[in-house]
Amino acid sequence: MDATTPEAFGLWLPPDLSVHGAGIDNIIWIMHYFMLFLFVGWTGFLIYTLIRFRERKGDATQTANYYGVQTHASSYLEAAIVIVEVVVLVGLSIPVWAELKGEPPAPNRADLHVRVVGEQFAWNVHYPGPDGVFGKTDASLVDGSNPLGVVWDDEAAKDDITTINQFHFPVERKILLDLTSKDVIHAFWMNVMRVKQDAIPGNTVPLWFEAKDTGKGEISCAQLCGLGHYRMKGFFSVDTQEEFDAWMAEQAEAAQGEDDYY
Amino acid sequence: MGHDAHHEEELPFWRKYIFSVDHKVIGVQYSVTALLFLFFGFCLMMLMRWQLAYPGQPIPIIGSLFGDSTAPGGIMLPEFYNQLGAMHGTIMVFLGVVPLAVGGFGNYVLPLQIGAPDMAFPKLNMASYWSYFVGGVVMFSSFFADGGAAQSGWTSYPPLSITAPAGQTYWLVGMLFLILSSLLGGVNFIVTTLHLRAPGLSMFRLPFFVWAQLVTSFLLLLAFPPLQAAATMQFMDRVFGTSFFMPTGLVVGGQMAAELSGGGNPLLYQHLFWFLAHPEVYVLILPALGIIAEIIANNTRKPLWGYKSLIYSAIFLGFMSFIVWAHHMFMTGMGSTMSAFFQTTTMIISVPSIIILTALILSLWGGKIRFTVPMLFAVAFLPMFGIGGLTGLPLGLATPDIHLHDTYYVIGHFHYVVAPGTIFALFAGVYYWYPKVTGRMMNDTLGRLHFWFSFFAINIVFMPMFWQGMAGTSRRLYDQTFYAHGAAVQGLTIMSSWGAWMLGLAQLFCIINFFWSLRAGEKASDTPWHATTLEWATPTPPPHGNFLTEPRVYRGPYEYSVPNESSDYTPQFEA
Amino acid sequence: MEIPYIEEAHPETGVNNAKLGIWLFLASEVMLFGALFSSYIILRLGATDWPSGRVVPLNIPLATLNTMVLITSSVTVVMSWASLMMKDIGKYKMYMGITIALSFVFLVVKYFEYTAKFDHGLYPSTSTFLAIYFTMTGLHGLHVIGGIGVNGYLLGPGSKLWDTHPEQFTSRVECAGLYWHFVDLVWIFLFPVLYLL
Numbered sequence A: 001m002d003a004t005t006p007e008a009f010g011l012w013l014p015p016d017l018s019v020h021g022a023g024i025d026n027i028i029w030i031m032h033y034f035m036l037f038l039f040v041g042w043t044g045f046l047i048y049t050l051i052r053f054r055e056r057k058g059d060a061t062q063t064a065n066y067y068g069v070q071t072h073a074s075s076y077l078e079a080a081i082v083i084v085e086v087v088v089l090v091g092l093s094i095p096v097w098a099e100l101k102g103e104p105p106a107p108n109r110a111d112l113h114v115r116v117v118g119e120q121f122a123w124n125v126h127y128p129g130p131d132g133v134f135g136k137t138d139a140s141l142v143d144g145s146n147p148l149g150v151v152w153d154d155e156a157a158k159d160d161i162t163t164i165n166q167f168h169f170p171v172e173r174k175i176l177l178d179l180t181s182k183d184v185i186h187a188f189w190m191n192v193m194r195v196k197q198d199a200i201p202g203n204t205v206p207l208w209f210e211a212k213d214t215g216k217g218e219i220s221c222a223q224l225c226g227l228g229h230y231r232m233k234g235f236f237s238v239d240t241q242e243e244f245d246a247w248m249a250e251q252a253e254a255a256q257g258e259d260d261y262y
Numbered sequence B: 001m002g003h004d005a006h007h008e009e010e011l012p013f014w015r016k017y018i019f020s021v022d023h024k025v026i027g028v029q030y031s032v033t034a035l036l037f038l039f040f041g042f043c044l045m046m047l048m049r050w051q052l053a054y055p056g057q058p059i060p061i062i063g064s065l066f067g068d069s070t071a072p073g074g075i076m077l078p079e080f081y082n083q084l085g086a087m088h089g090t091i092m093v094f095l096g097v098v099p100l101a102v103g104g105f106g107n108y109v110l111p112l113q114i115g116a117p118d119m120a121f122p123k124l125n126m127a128s129y130w131s132y133f134v135g136g137v138v139m140f141s142s143f144f145a146d147g148g149a150a151q152s153g154w155t156s157y158p159p160l161s162i163t164a165p166a167g168q169t170y171w172l173v174g175m176l177f178l179i180l181s182s183l184l185g186g187v188n189f190i191v192t193t194l195h196l197r198a199p200g201l202s203m204f205r206l207p208f209f210v211w212a213q214l215v216t217s218f219l220l221l222l223a224f225p226p227l228q229a230a231a232t233m234q235f236m237d238r239v240f241g242t243s244f245f246m247p248t249g250l251v252v253g254g255q256m257a258a259e260l261s262g263g264g265n266p267l268l269y270q271h272l273f274w275f276l277a278h279p280e281v282y283v284l285i286l287p288a289l290g291i292i293a294e295i296i297a298n299n300t301r302k303p304l305w306g307y308k309s310l311i312y313s314a315i316f317l318g319f320m321s322f323i324v325w326a327h328h329m330f331m332t333g334m335g336s337t338m339s340a341f342f343q344t345t346t347m348i349i350s351v352p353s354i355i356i357l358t359a360l361i362l363s364l365w366g367g368k369i370r371f372t373v374p375m376l377f378a379v380a381f382l383p384m385f386g387i388g389g390l391t392g393l394p395l396g397l398a399t400p401d402i403h404l405h406d407t408y409y410v411i412g413h414f415h416y417v418v419a420p421g422t423i424f425a426l427f428a429g430v431y432y433w434y435p436k437v438t439g440r441m442m443n444d445t446l447g448r449l450h451f452w453f454s455f456f457a458i459n460i461v462f463m464p465m466f467w468q469g470m471a472g473t474s475r476r477l478y479d480q481t482f483y484a485h486g487a488a489v490q491g492l493t494i495m496s497s498w499g500a501w502m503l504g505l506a507q508l509f510c511i512i513n514f515f516w517s518l519r520a521g522e523k524a525s526d527t528p529w530h531a532t533t534l535e536w537a538t539p540t541p542p543p544h545g546n547f548l549t550e551p552r553v554y555r556g557p558y559e560y561s562v563p564n565e566s567s568d569y570t571p572q573f574e575a
Numbered sequence C: 001m002e003i004p005y006i007e008e009a010h011p012e013t014g015v016n017n018a019k020l021g022i023w024l025f026l027a028s029e030v031m032l033f034g035a036l037f038s039s040y041i042i043l044r045l046g047a048t049d050w051p052s053g054r055v056v057p058l059n060i061p062l063a064t065l066n067t068m069v070l071i072t073s074s075v076t077v078v079m080s081w082a083s084l085m086m087k088d089i090g091k092y093k094m095y096m097g098i099t100i101a102l103s104f105v106f107l108v109v110k111y112f113e114y115t116a117k118f119d120h121g122l123y124p125s126t127s128t129f130l131a132i133y134f135t136m137t138g139l140h141g142l143h144v145i146g147g148i149g150v151n152g153y154l155l156g157p158g159s160k161l162w163d164t165h166p167e168q169f170t171s172r173v174e175c176a177g178l179y180w181h182f183v184d185l186v187w188i189f190l191f192p193v194l195y196l197l
């Protein structure tokens, strides 16, 4: 499924490639049915009241009722609203959140561990490579050719792969992503993966997710980060394991090329 | 600070109308300044709406007026778009709505409604207006700073705001003046309400409007100082190079900023900001609810339903509003416990609002409803606030907020509460109290035109935003068509822009009416709406010192259609 | 109509307008410094290495002296109010004069502390600790200056009110005193937090 073209989007929720997305979408649906119900009911009542109790010109006998509504129906209704809120809150929102944002899986449990670092105005992706260990990074090394400030002569860094605005990951695998930023606050958002998280300089936040389908989508930035905020777009691609490995090899090639070049 | 009425005649013009200490003059000064700022803030937005609807196309007609630093060839630059956005938010909230709702209506109406000769501290009152005025001037002049006005959103999150051009410093200085003004105002309102009530006017005989103002004042008093602290620290970071909000190893302009000591925490600012800004949003709505309550009681010709439950809800709302702030920060990497706490408090805080709205709607039942212009706005407020409030619920639940945070859904949510909500309430208030202030009625036909066109247009502006947001469009986007999901809903954006321009035209009815009625409006009696509360016991317009004889209060605020009374309203002040 | 409760206390709250006003104002001040103190705690807890008062040469003796100065000034301000209660405007002027003098002493000492830092090349931008140190003591310093302004007014032109409305004047002095106690109190917190901990 290719979600990089407008055609892929309808008017309501975007398509969903993620395993966990359904949990989020359900709550959105439930809440909106609930809200629609309340709104229609209330507005209906409102309009009925306005018509029924409008001032009738020239009707001398018409007087307002000093006491107004006598029943306690509204209290029960309010209680009902509260109950629904509690059910959605305790029954759905809190548990789903705990699962999505609670305890990250241990790195060794994840099938792929990557770092994503936001900068004005691009997304840097850092793959640890075959050894599964990230090379050291050092902010003082950051420059145009080394946006992540990777210490390339560090052993662990030798096989590392970095890309810009290109994020590939395999389908049906547990992905663990460490998110941070170099300069200002950004927000990493893959809306067809239902993943959103602020990227905050100075602290690293873990994210984990799994795709249920292969496909392509856009990474957008959801936090105002300057004049380029609107064009801080990246692409992600959910590949089959084979495609992913192939792509990795490709990137390694390219990286090698560069290394000789220096 | 005692001042005596008979000195009034001797006062020269500038003491009487410019540096006046009379709460009514100050109230009018506040209202007019705030209305102008509202209008200005709206104009900024109408500009932005062009860029949103027709990205990269030159702004028609006025486009050529802008310099190359903002809109070369009439095409708006991204940085200019961000300036407009940040200043629109700041102006609307801090220079428009709060000064009009609290400084304007509060100053003018509250002392009258409690039967006081003036505010408790008239000089302080004047100081708070002029402090607001200076803050406004500083904010406004920031457009001419090099690099332009503040452009990091009205939230001014660091590190972005700290690396931003000079305009941000203006913003901070302006905020400090506005905060000072609110603090002085808050103290003044509380003391006035607690001490200056006329004999017989017990707390539970106060009009709901006064209660709303009282709770609001406490929010201003206690919520603003943390922002004061945050603004001070951000100021230090910008001007003295400190690192309160700047973490170690920050990269600025492609290079590590070695000169920074680092060790700061960007999230600290967000906590301080939202500790203010959530209570602030209730500061935006409570006075509005107060106005609506007055007008509904008056135009249904019956007492409010559940007067006490309204008051208790307002107080509870005030308390709760201090412990929900982090629902604006769910996406900053919050653990389960913290998010569970703030989701819960957020759901709890929705309950008093539901009670208040329910009470207001039920108040209509059994009434003899007069559809005067103020009443039209008041009635429209109810479902509009309903929409805004209800859409707050999915945002308040952290899990759906993963998808909705920082999208146009949020923009839609809060504009439904502030624009067709608060702004409509403020319009209602203008139409309702205008006769008392000016001694003349506003034109009814123009008023109705203003209402119907605004009501229609404003929904065209904001309704599409929910679908835009749902489709995943981020807010603060200079050009949303850059993303596939944005391009998919561009049609809605264009629709909402045209809505905004229509809304702009609709305001002409109001502006014309406002000035035309000053001269040509029909003369108003002392109580044109046949209302019960104390402000209508004064001559129209009220003289310096307000009441000719000290008023006494004999009953509750909304004694309309009392069984076997000759008239259908029994004023508080009639024995 | 006159504004009521300018001099006499309101039956329900038991205080007059000015007194209630100053208490409310102090409440907001508590929120302000509360916010700064909590920021201090958060930043310090989050810090990897914290330059404590010993690493950065803070002059503890001088600060102790200043603490003494402020505490004394709190006493004298009470005395000045007490003398008004005893209808002794002369004594009042003396004590208020001393209070103001002491506040100046405080500022002068602070000035020497600051310049000493600058001479060591220690600026707000040097470390987060110094940032907090300068911001909080600076803000407190502004409050002291504000206090000097108010007290100065009450000593000079403001004191004319004594001849016409003695009670009102006394209550103004009392309010100024309350504010001054607060400024003192803030310092009592700042001193250990910044210098000793």
Ligand code: HEA
Binding pocket: A038, A039, A040, A042, A043, A046, B155, B281, B282, B284, B285, B327, B328, B346, B347, B349, B350, B351, B353, B354, B357, B361, B382, B383, B384, B385, B386, B387, B388, B389, B390, B392, B393, B395, B396, B397, B401, B404, B405, B406, B410, B413, B414, B417, B418, B422
């Ligand atoms: C007046 C201002 C105002 C008011 C009253 C509210 C009210 C509420 N707000 Fe809103 N909010 C804002 C102004 C306001 N908000 C602003 C300005 C922002 C954006 C800030 C920024 O990021 O720039 C924001 C953002 C915001 C967020 C952050 C969203 C995000 O960034 O991800 C959240 C999340 O919890 C939230 C929740 C709520 C809730 C639960 C309420 C509740 O209090 C609502 C309770 C009310 C109801 C539940 C309605 C009751 C009525 C009925 C049930 C009946 C309906 C009646 C009829 C149909 C007649 N708001």
Ligand code: HEA
Binding pocket: B035, B036, B038, B039, B042, B045, B049, B085, B086, B088, B089, B090, B092, B093, B097, B152, B153, B154, B155, B284, B411, B415, B418, B419, B420, B423, B458, B461, B475, B476, B477, B500, B503, B507, B510, B511, B514
């Ligand atoms: C009180 C708050 C308030 C109010 C009333 C409004 C009113 C409006 N707002 Fe605003 N808005 C904000 C607060 C407010 N806004 C904030 C906080 C933001 C976020 C900023 C940020 O991202 O940092 C925002 C952002 C925002 C955006 C998103 C921009 C972006 O994310 O890129 C948009 C987009 O359309 C928008 C539109 C509008 C429109 C069309 C109105 C209209 O409803 C305007 C209607 C106004 C009037 C009708 C009043 C006109 C005045 C008069 C007619 C006076 C008459 C004069 C006399 C009688 C003398 N606003």
Ligand code: CUA
Binding pocket: A118, A119, A121, A185, A186, A187, A221, A222, A223, A224, A225, A226, A228, A229, A230, A232
């Ligand atoms: Cu990065 Cu917005």
Ligand SMILES: [Cu+2]
Binding pocket: B277, B278, B281, B324, B325, B327, B328
């Ligand atoms: Cu909020």
